[in-house]
Amino acid sequence: MILDHRKENDILFVKLMVDELDARIAPSFRQAMTEFISQGTKTIILNLELVKFIDSTGLGSIVSSLKALDEQGDLVLCGAKGPVQTVLELTRMNKVFQIFADEDAAQAALTRATP
Secondary structure (H helix, E strand, O other): OOOEEEEEOOOOEEEEOOEEEEEHHHHHHHHHHHHHHHHHOOOEEEOOOOOOOOOHHHHHHHHHHHHHHHHOOOEEOOOOOOHHHHHHHHHHHHHHHHOOOOOOHHHHHHHHEEE
């Protein structure tokens, strides 16, 4: 299993259960995220705390998930650290995604943003 997920209220929590999000894992991840979104999920917290490496294909699969929401929802990241945080900063994805320290902080921010 590459990811674990649970839904609380209207927020889907997705946690990657692998230490690398790369060309080997990205297609399965993208497919799972597409299924969640096609089932009506609009708010997603993606937990990256176990991920130690991400390549361009992995990053592309996260961006693809954001595009699939088509400005109709939110996809925020949490738990990124070390090399993953560095990649997000170098690619300026930290300007595209809201990034939080953990799921609690992400959930609190999303809850405040919802009227």
